[in-house]
Amino acid sequence: MTDAILATLPNNIAAIRERRPLIHNIANLVVSNFTANALLALGASPAMVENTEESAELATVADALVVNLGTVSSDLAAAMHLATQAATIARRPWVMDPVAVGALGYRTRLAQDLLHNRPTVIRGNASEIAALSGTSAAGKGVDSVLQPDQVTDCADDLAWQTESVVVVSGAVDYVTDGKDRANIANGHALMTQVTGMGCAATALIGAFLAVAERPFVAAVQAMLTMGVAGELAMKRGRGPGSLQIAFLDLLYELTGEDIVSEARLA
Amino acid sequence: MTDAILATLPNNIAAIRERRPLIHNIANLVVSNFTANALLALGASPAMVENTEESAELATVADALVVNLGTVSSDLAAAMHLATQAATIARRPWVMDPVAVGALGYRTRLAQDLLHNRPTVIRGNASEIAALSGTSAAGKGVDSVLQPDQVTDCADDLAWQTESVVVVSGAVDYVTDGKDRANIANGHALMTQVTGMGCAATALIGAFLAVAERPFVAAVQAMLTMGVAGELAMKRGRGPGSLQIAFLDLLYELTGEDIVSEARLA
């Protein structure tokens, strides 16, 4: 399993850079710039479209859809319903990032509603995944009070219930489809002091979904790419400002082989 | 006074990094990323939530609320009314940033309305503070045509009227609660050529309000932190792009003692 994932990673990175998949984002407004730049740096073609007039139209033709609840409003929620429905009908993969679900009521109900449109992948922190799985485990605002290894059962349950791949981000990321499981020990603690690193991870999953053989593989490869780029960025950066810049440079520079050689995957 | 403010600054910085206060921002959309990153770099936990469904809910539990009028719309204005009312009822401190008040009619009326919910601190440039105090002194768009020392009477008046601490940003910042007054001569002129430096100052005031002994102290300590980080960032940067990055790195790196040793407070 692990070997197969590492074996296809270089080809999938190359495929993103070659085909430039169109990734439709209904993004978190705070980090839409960073999200678009992360996708561009990796080689994908982001389109940040979140009005109700165009969201379904674009979701039908995009290679993947990324839905982020970070700055949801009633207008954005309407666009999310339209786009995820259109993606499902058009059999396009889509990813959900349930930012701060569990901490605030409106978005918690919205995230549960969106599960009916069957996300291909769900990525959140431990508090968010626990809350979405029905366990009461409120985070503090957007930050988790739990670590992934405390919620593996919740994540497996959620994957079973929804037939989605579930990714729990943290010091060690946990990826599960209820059957296969992976742990990724790459990354650096300072990444949590840059806004939007989690959202960028979700967007990169979208890019890998457009090229990978199956969603579980896409999710693991995206998290490896995030983790390795973040880790190497720390060697160039002095703090959260320069980390963010070096991270974008590295998404552009790193080859699949570079990522495989630094991967800590179990 | 001055000595007491410098004496508690290291402890208050340490308290932010230790307790990670939850700062609820109804932010300026242009600079919400930079604002969130400044708060994260300092050590606080920002949540950028500005929909009408969740703003009151979050304001009730956050350690401080920051309301920025930069990109106000009727939806954001509704969220600001709900959140500031909820914060006042829950006795949570809140800060108002009256961006471009005086230059545009709609937001000038909104800012005056919000004063009824008694901001703990108001931070603006000299044109904005003059306009909010009732003096006619329109700025040019978002930029001030006045310096703080030309509007100290306006600022003192506004502090008296509203029982708020008033901060006037400029080459030398002026902080007043109508009784105590401070001048801060840190900072660098190039900071005005980076969008959102003023908004970041307002957000940092929010972080200090969560830990400081009283609002006047929080405002002065936040402005000192801004000024010293900006000044030292200039030594690393070549222009407004690299200044912004170095500023975030420094908010993360600087100790309270570093800030005290560079402080120019009178």
Next chain:
Amino acid sequence: MTDAILATLPNNIAAIRERRPLIHNIANLVVSNFTANALLALGASPAMVENTEESAELATVADALVVNLGTVSSDLAAAMHLATQAATIARRPWVMDPVAVGALGYRTRLAQDLLHNRPTVIRGNASEIAALSGTSAAGKGVDSVLQPDQVTDCADDLAWQTESVVVVSGAVDYVTDGKDRANIANGHALMTQVTGMGCAATALIGAFLAVAERPFVAAVQAMLTMGVAGELAMKRGRGPGSLQIAFLDLLYELTGEDIVSEARLA
């Protein structure tokens, strides 16, 4: 022609830095921060105001208006109608950036409607300009599938129809008012992997419109400034992250003479 444009460039850059023209932006929310920072770095005074309450008021007093369709919604569309009408009545120049026009229906119709308010300049990529001129040439999301030299006839037609200056961005930029034509061979391919470089170009055209002798000259000088800053930024940067930062530094540092000496204008 070419000589005259290069001859006045240093004076016009100096005029922007001296007069600090107020540039009203109804911006693309993904890149509003980068757009504002590009204008500030060059020396202009940006105001990002896009609510329906204030857009007409500001457009009447601003030195130029920049309208970007990147993240259009029904609210933003209403503000665009109000602001462009107000600018036209007040005889203020305005620039339109038809992001993703041709790829999505709603914004294509909106862009055609806005043409009735007579933009002074229109800047887009080749797919967007072809679509706006009535040729069917859908881009892939926000990215062009054509190069400027494939759509010069479309661009000339559009300039004739609308009495606007039309700028087609690409490896070699093409600028036309239907009579005069210019090609600008500055810039670097990696600029397409930073989100908002095109939007920044449109905004800089706004800044030059506030000071240049006529719109064609403003458009060419702005594209030269973009291209030279991007090209030199590549010498400092390692990838798309550091390119963005160095680009802002260079907009601040470069003199008009620096730009003229690097210009590849035909």
